[in-house]
Amino acid sequence: MKGIVLLGAPGAGKGTQAKLIASRYALPHISTGDILRSNIKNGTELGSLAKSFIDEGKLVPDEVVVAIVKDRLAQPDCKEGFLLDGFPRTTEQAKALASFATVTHAIDIEVDADEVVKRIAGRRMCACGESYHISTHPSAVCDKCGGALYQRDDDKEETVANRLRVYFDQTAPLIDYYRSAGVLFKVNGMQSVDEVFGEIKEVLDGND
């Protein structure tokens, strides 16, 4: 049973690696960012609450995201394990998670701050969830579905600074939290997608 959480700054490559991990290890990929964005798109009450925080680069309140994750992890497809991407983001969320699930691997994807800014500024998305980059993975339309590419509102410069501040203040302390719990694994995120995934596979295959 694998209970994986992915740590790392915005733009570290969590979403990209999460897709590869979920497919290789047949785990449900649970991205709180994706769940919130789909609620915004569908005009739900949760979506309109979340939007005000996301647009400012702030975190959605702990109790809101904890309830989403608790509910999702109770679904039958999470019985054999799960992969969380973008959760937990605060120590409170990590403590809540520990009360209803077991984390076996907290994988921290380490990337320099300068690199993160470059990656986020150039990131382009498709509504299907694929992500691109204007210089490292350029495309006119989505390779997977032909959809139009766009920039996430919260990837615009004015919001990115706030998201990075929030990351260093509130999320980076989770590295120590999971180190103390004995489940922290660091990988070097300053490499190609395949090389980063290679390190992650070593972590996951070596600890069954």
Ligand code: AMP
């Ligand atoms: P992401 O796609 O993971 O970068 O998330 C985008 C935005 O959604 C974040 O900047 C937060 O505003 C919100 N969000 C996603 N996950 C969480 C979380 N675990 N706790 C609080 N806010 C979150």
